[in-house]
Amino acid sequence: MAIKFSDDLVPPSDLKINPGKVVVHVAQTHRPTLLTSGGRGVAVVPSIDGFEAAEEERAFMRAVVAGLNDPESGGEMSLKEAKARLGL
CATH class of the missing domain: 1.10.287 (Helix Hairpins)
Incomplete structure (x- = not known):
């Protein structure tokens, strides 16, 4: 269940525009998704x-x-x- 940084990073703009996309991504991949702000990780959605x-x-x-x-x-x-x- 390792994070694939190329696939599992979500900038705040994506989260604001389509939060359901993050939920679907986490549910399909069974990997945590890293939320970023200013290019830095700020939260993880497991x-x-x-x-x-x-x-x-x-x-x-x-x-x-x-x-x-x-x-x-x-x-x-x-x-x-x-x-x-x-x-x-």
Whole structure:
């Protein structure tokens, strides 16, 4: 889902004239579109699939970090306890 700068840049004039074009482009390509102003990127319009995948990845990484920090705070359990808790 990498941005193709040659295809995924939208200047403000295009956005003002035909905002639906940006929505259709994002929906068809499933790539984020970079909105520019004065030749610089100012915002990104992601596809819903890309946005949801990124949110799931962030939630997973937060859970991993919390799990890694848990033993340091005394939140350890034995393998037997973990299996029982998970119904295994």
